[in-house]
Amino acid sequence: MTDKILTERDGVVARIVFNQPEKRNAVSLEMWEAVEAALDAFEADDGVRVLILSGAGGKAFVSGADISKFETERASKEAVAHYNATTKRVYGKVEAFPKPTIAQIDGFCIGGGVALSVCCDLRVCGTGSQFAIPAARLGLGYGFEGINRLAAVVGPSFTKEIFFTARRFDAEEARIMGLVNRVVPDAEVGAKAMEMAQTIAANAPLTVDSVKFITNQTQLDEGARDMGRCDALVAQCFDSQDYVEGRRAFMEKRQPDFVGA
Structure with missing residues (x-):
């Protein structure tokens, strides 16, 4: 695995770190492939x-594609198709990851960074964070899936504003749009993300994971929803x-010790 993607584990909380700070964590094909492997693990x-x-x-959280790699990774039609297929697959795996995901956004979150963040369940950022999708400044097309994910988070009107203007939005604007769940002082972003993760991890995993699946199903067309799976997950909880x-913990006035079974 490339050293541009780091993985960590702190008890029940895992972390994937985009590790190219000299380029504001711009992402190459090799990095996307490493992220996919980490997600699977x-x-x-x-x-x-x-x-x-x-x-x-x-x-920076992620500032989009590593343009310096375009000559080697996206120089031909076939290479572009491979790159796009890889990023599409990784975004899909983040979105479909069966356990809760949190985007810890320090500083810039640009282009593919925004696309990645909205694949996560929750987003926390610092007061100095900035967000943008500059596709309209570059003449880039943006596919249905990416736009649909953003619209599911901020709604159609804000999605259009983000794309139409291609400007940078500050943390407070992002909070108002619903793009982030929490805004905290820059120095506290990591601690807040971990606090959120530990709070979630202390709750019943079967309940949390079932709610994630069912909530994601609400975003699908009615005919595409797996209602049988929804019902089975609820039954599994009970x-x-x-x-x-x-x-028992409620009756005994103590903290529960959930095992996920």
Whole structure:
């Protein structure tokens, strides 16, 4: 795995770090492939309950594609198709990751950074963070899936404003749009993301994961929804040891110890 993507594990909280701070964590094809491998590994790890995605250096989350790599990674029609297929697959895996995901946004979140952040379940940023999708300044086309994900988070009107103007939005504007869940002082972004992750991880995993799946199903057309799976996940919660533990902990006035089964 490239050293431009780092993985960490702190108890039940896992982390994927985009580690190219000298380029504001711009992402190359090799980095996207490493992210995909990390996602697969963490998904298969039953000990992981929450995943945080972040950028190294404190100046940027992700600032889009590494343009310096275009001559080697996107110089031909076939190479462009391969690059696009890879990024599409990774975005899809982040969105469909079965456990809660948090985007820890330090500083700049540009282009592909915004696209990646809205694949996550929750987003926390610093007061100095800035957001933009400059596609209209570059003449780039932007596909349905990326626009649909953004519109699901901020709504159609703000989606159009973000794309039409191609300007940078500050953290408060992002909060008003609903693009981020929380805005905290820049120095506290990492601590806040971890606090959120640990709070989620302390709750019943079967409940949390089922709510994620069902909420994502609400964004699909009615005919595409897997209602059987939704019902099965709810039934699994009520059949679990954790449901028994939750009731007992409530009656005994103590913190529950959930095991995810």
